[in-house]
Amino acid sequence: MFVTELRFECFADTTITAAEKAINHYLESLRANGQILGREFAVAFNEGEFKVRLLMPEKTSLATRHNSPWTKQALQQLTDAKLLAPREKYIGQDINSEVSNTEQPSWQVLYTSYVHMCSPIRSGDNLLPIPLYQLPATFNGDHKRVIRWQTEWQACDELQMAAATKAEFAALEEITSHQSDLFRRGWDIRGGVEYLTKIPTYYYLYRVGGENLASEKNRACPRCGSKAWRLDEPLLDMFHFRCEPCRIVSNISWDHQ
Incomplete structure (x- = not known):
């Protein structure tokens, strides 16, 4: 940057x-x-x-x-x-931030965290952020809807990382559940970006908790129930699961890595 x-x-x-x-x-x-x-x-x-x-x-x-x-x-x-x-x-x-993606990606992922200011649309080939203005407008001529979703996700992420109040549990539900409002809006944004760019675009579903490593490795896609989404090798050393029909990627719980 x-x-x-x-x-x-x-x-x-x-x-x-x-x-x-x-x-x-x-x-x-x-x-x-x-x-x-x-x-x-x-x-x-x-x-x-x-x-x-x-x-x-x-x-x-x-x-x-x-x-x-x-x-x-x-x-x-x-x-x-x-x-x-x-x-x-x-x-x-800026020496403290990431460079932007410059190559046409083979796939994309909607991914952010509370420490990132860059675009939440990232190349699936290298996880580098794709500047939003390089994409077709996603809402009323620009990308305010994407940025609003990112701001909300980051707020929830910061709350759960702080782990200091009861709000942590509500925030964690928003970023880990496929039934949350935050997931629904983000998954819709993901679909819009895929439709406009014609590039497969996935939603990153954050995962923490779980009983143990064995159960984590065998957990099913929360949206469709398929267990075929586990990958032999993690993508980008981060995503251990990818469901093609549901367009979701996820990680083995951070508690068991």
């Missing part, structure tokens, strides 16, 4: 309130399309201009060819707020 700085200059008299609203609207449109990553963006005002540093999946993430209809409309709102189109200054590569 890469770090860049955007600078917004005024071309006529305006107000901090108008500029703030237009800039934040623009940044949110980029986030909804996967062009920038993260949830909070510190916008600084100094010497007549606004500056913000952003994390991007690729060097070219802010290229106009990637812009969604919302972003195009947000650019016009910048003009209405008496701001010039943003000027970009490349800072460098």
Whole structure:
């Protein structure tokens, strides 16, 4: 991933309130399309201009060819707020994050965790994130539905990792059960991505708990009951199960690895 700085200059008299609203609207449109990553963006005002540093999946993430209809409309709102189109200054590569996938994958997986800010659509060949704007729009011209699901999954993951409150059990149910609301929405997103890209796309079903290693190895697909989903060798050293009809991948319980 890469770090860049955007600078917004005024071309006529305006107000901090108008500029703030237009800039934040623009940044949110980029986030909804996967062009920038993260949830909070510190916008600084100094010497007549606004500056913000952003994390991007690729060097070219802010290229106009990637812009969604919302972003195009947000650019016009910048003009209405008496701001010039943003000027970009490349800072460098982020040393603490993953690189993005660059090759056409043979399969894909919807996978995230509370420590990841990158795209939750990953190549099944190498588990590298696929920038969302490289995919056809999944909802109303961009990918806000995917990002909303990711935010909810990460919130549940953080709760269960903390293991400090009763909320842990409800959160764990959401990310481990094929009957949860989070699974249902994610599995639908997975299906939409597969339909649009024509690439087999799977849902990662998190697994923890279980009685012992033997029972874990013999557990069935929770959705269809098939035991034929266990793999001889784990995919990417992580996925020990893959159900083709249900489009689900999963792991042997982290408690027994």
